[in-house]
Amino acid sequence: VSAASERAGVRKAQALHQQRLRLADTSFRVLVAGSAAVILLAFVATAFFLVEKAWPALSHYGLFSFLSSTRWAPSEAATATGDTNPYGVLQFVYGTVLTSFIAMLLAVPVAVGLALYITDVAPVRLRKPLAYVVDLFAAVPSVVYGFWGIFALMPVLHPIADHLTKWLGGIPLIGPVFAGPFFGPSYFAAGIVLSIMVLPIITAICREVFAVAPVAEKEAALALGATRWEMLRMSVLKRSTAGIFGASLLGLGRAFGETIAVTMLIGNSVLAIATSIFGQGATMPSIIVNEFTEATEPFHLSSLFVVGALLLIITLIINVLGKLVVSRISETIA
């Protein structure tokens, strides 16, 4: 009797133990699934609440009036009559695109060169440390880049800008782009600092893109008598065009969203679009950070949310495109 009841007891205890294990297993699963759900929710909520806060201004003025006007004059909002929208956002789109364009123009060729040097030219022992050096640019905080830009870089840019004005300012068509005078804060200064800030991400992705170039092809090129540069051009660069494009898109996404350094360097002028790169302006992120906590005019804050929602949509598109392009080259990149 006692043996049988003991066995039953053991079986019962085992069943209980199993049950507890299953319970622990399930709760762990629910826990990690829950954290994934929270992150998913945060993403959806970001998009939703930006649009929700932008809605009052959007429904009052109409989406098109934001995108068709360059005039940003919050002080007129209270007295504006009828349908005139004092919150045209085009000049911020212009500022964002222009500064990012300057940044990409400088950063992409430099990043490609650096990545080539690090993956294929540098002495093998130096390759890892050199990659770390470029990565360190990403560790410097945005606010420090802006601060350094104002005090260290601007004085250096001054003579460069003056010369560009002197040499190129007189040429028809492109002359106005380089019209002076250069005071310091400008699209130019912001663009240059942006180019330094996006350098590490573009270089890192280009490095990974170049690293997947098949060794057999590289050795074949060398065996056929190609010089190293010819090998790099034919077996590495040629097949990496898409990868470089993807890396540039991901860098561009960063440049579009960069806030503090640009705000410190662009001059924060909202009066009109300056055609010269030495002029002053504002970008989508800079107008948000500058006016957000002081937005007291009717629909002012809501209009800043319109800018934010627009910025979110643009950067999402650029990033998804960049990600798609790059992931076609290799699953693990970026």
Next chain:
Amino acid sequence: MATATDTFQGGGPLAPMLRRRHLRDRGMTLLLTALMIAIGALLVWILAYVALKGINALNWGFLTDTPPGNPSDAGGGFYNGIIGSLEIVGMAALIAVPLGIGCAIYLNQYAKGRIAAVLRLVTDVMLGIPTIVTGAFVYAIWVVEFGFSGFAGAISLALVMVPLIVRATEEMLRLVPRDIREASLALGVTQSRTIVSVLLPTARAGIITGVMLAIARAMGETAPLLLTALGNDLFVETNPGERMSTLSMQIFTGATGGFVNAQDRAWAGALTLIAIVLLLTITARLIARTSAVRR
């Protein structure tokens, strides 16, 4: 890979062409080397400039005082901002680390098919959301209800950190050999126990590295905090329910204010911030070296 980088010196009918090709090769090698040196010099310029300006302005008072009431006055420091940075980033890490690691575990161990693809895309895309937009979002969900506060700042920084942690953790979990995991399961260990006692310890060094890099990133963030924590230079605030300053916000205000003394304080702040961030970054790299699994 052995390559002929020296100028071609042989003869024959093709010699001029070969010489040109080798000269070109040499020229490109020189150009790329010069580019690398120039970029290294640029990094040194940035770091040295901040270091020199910062050391000149750094003193004991910087670490123990709040900024003077009148920003044009000399003296005072960023004590309140340092406290604020530590507190806000600390809270952000408390939120982001469990969330990020949990999400990475789900992604790596449980999620299948379309859910996995969507979740991976979302965490990747979140990396690209401008932090100013994240700040505006936290303003909309938190500040509108409860006012500007250190905690609101912490939420925004947590949202900046989460995708970084998810990606680093998932990459590490992916590197854990299947054998180890299957050996554990074959011994009758449950899946959750396998994850906690086998997978995570194996990937530990890499996960710590990822978390430290995310913390370094959050330390330097300014834009989202300007919309959420707002800043407070009047006194040392330790209550996260109230407006708070951080080191990064104080640098921004000092740098753009136009007062020489305020700029000096900001330089000392910039040096302090860069020292903290570089220390975290370099330590993270060193820890990554000790990892049991590597890329």
